[in-house]
Amino acid sequence: MLRSRRGAALTLVTLGAVLVHAYGAAADFTIVQKNKQFSVPKITIKLGDRITFVNGDGVNHHVFSDTKGAEIDLLQRPGRSDTVRFTQPGTVEIECAVHPDMRLEVQVRP
Ligand SMILES: [Cu+2]
Secondary structure (H helix, E strand, O other): OHHHHHHHHHHHHHHHHHHHHHHHOOOEEEEEEEOOEEOOOEEEEEOOOEEEEEEOOOOOEEEEEOOOOOOEEEEEOOOOEEEEEOOOOEEEEEEEOOOOOOEEEEEEEO
16 A cells, blocks of 8 residues: 555656656747837747747737747737737747738747
8 A cells, every 4th residue: 555655756756857848847938029020030949848929019010920830819909918828849930910011930849
């Protein structure tokens, strides 16, 4: 009995360590939409990191991604911010449905 309980506890600790390894060091980044552009054209992050998209313009933006498995759909009035966590490694192409010239490439490293 004691042995199985200890085994269960060890499993929990191991699971916790795996989760901490996956997301514990997650970083937060901010991308601002200003003058109808993303603040950078390209950003490299790690799996589990978050990006907060801030509409710093006086017009609406409709930030979206059709990248499979990493779809985003953010309709943003001026001043609005939304945070997205990236949980799939690879390249995520982000655009604005209102302004076709707005493009952002997010590289998510495993
Ligand atoms: Cu826009």
